[in-house]
Amino acid sequence: MDNFQPAADASHFLVPAKLNLDLRIIGRRADGYHLLETIFTLIALYDHIWLRKKTNGSITMHTPVTGVEPQQDLCVRAAQLLRSHTGTEQGADIWLNKKIPIGGGLGGGSADAAVVLMALNRLWQLNLTTDQLLHLGVQLGADVPFFIFGQNAFARGIGEDLVPICLPKQWYVIIKPPVHISTAKIFAHKDLTRNSKPRIMPDFQAGQHWRNDMQSVVLAEYPAVREAFEALAEYGSPMMSGSGACVFLSFDSESAAQAVYNKVSDAHQAYCVASLTRHPFYQ
Structure with missing residues (x-):
């Protein structure tokens, strides 16, 4: 997917992966979700996303991931969720260069969704707070809030209860x-x-x-x-x-x-x- 060409006026964003340095299952909720405690660290393994805002309200994924229907793509879902939540009539073109391996436990899809939420919040000038974005993010996946949180963290619950943690360089x-x-x-x-x-x-x-x-x-x-x-x-x-x-x-x-x-x-x-x-x- 390295040979595609995003629009010249699209904004570029780096999307880091994560590792779970520690992961413990401490119980299960009544709805079936498992209660976890985990230590997240961000790592310098990146997807690349380009976004260009549009005025016609449409969300277009120009680089669909093989085997993933566009409406199931987390980037598209994140953009649609943000648009629906805020009522904005703006839209976006999305280009994704996938470098984080899919299905590896490195959080690539969740990381992509988080960046789309954060970046479109800025590009669309919606001014949602980080807490509001965190609330939206957990609707897309348990790892999404961590990437919106944006720093290494000790997480509880299903991954949405986050506390900063200082980790040594590794x-x-x-x-x-x-x-x-x-x-x-x-x-x-x-x-x-x-x-x-x-x-x-x-x-x-x-x-x-x-x-x-x-x-x-x-x-x-x-x-x-x-x-x-x-x-x-x-x-x-x-x-x-x-x-x-x-x-x-x-x-x-x-x-x-x-x-x-x-x-x-x-x-x-x-x-x-x-x-x-x-x-x-x-x-």
Whole structure:
């Protein structure tokens, strides 16, 4: 999708991915949603979005994602939700260059939706507050509020209750296995634990044991994820992000991360990226 050409007067926005450095399932609501506690970090792996406002009210996705119907595309849904909520008669042209792997647990679709909400709020001069955007974002997906929040966070609930957390600079080697994980399947799995002890607020300490309560279930169900996990396990203690499929290993230095990336990237779809402290939209 690198050969398309957005309109010259379209505004460009960087869309960062995320990792779940820790993810615990502490219960389930009456409506079936799982109650989580997680530590989110932004990472320098980006989708690219271009937006151009229109006056005729139409929302046009010029770069549809393969296999996704336009009306199901999160960018389109975000624009339509914002337009419906505010009653504006404005519209938008949207171009998306997808670099964050789909179905990897890196939040790419949610990140795209968040940027569309934030950017069109600015381009359409709607002046919604961040809290109002957060309320809209959770209607699109549990990870969307984090990207609107725009900084590393400890999240509770279904992911919408966010508190800033200070994280040290890290570099990550990420492997994306060639498999798509069904989040619904994992959440419904008989072996998934849902009784982790809630925490008030974690401290990020070197050597602290982080975990992902979905990881053992995914590793058992998806051999490709286990293979990627074992490839990184030769160099440290990897973890899975979200409900997978991506697994990652953290490093204190770029050189150490690059050395491991060089070893695993021949056999796997891999990335070597730095952590971020703030969303580029707010910088």
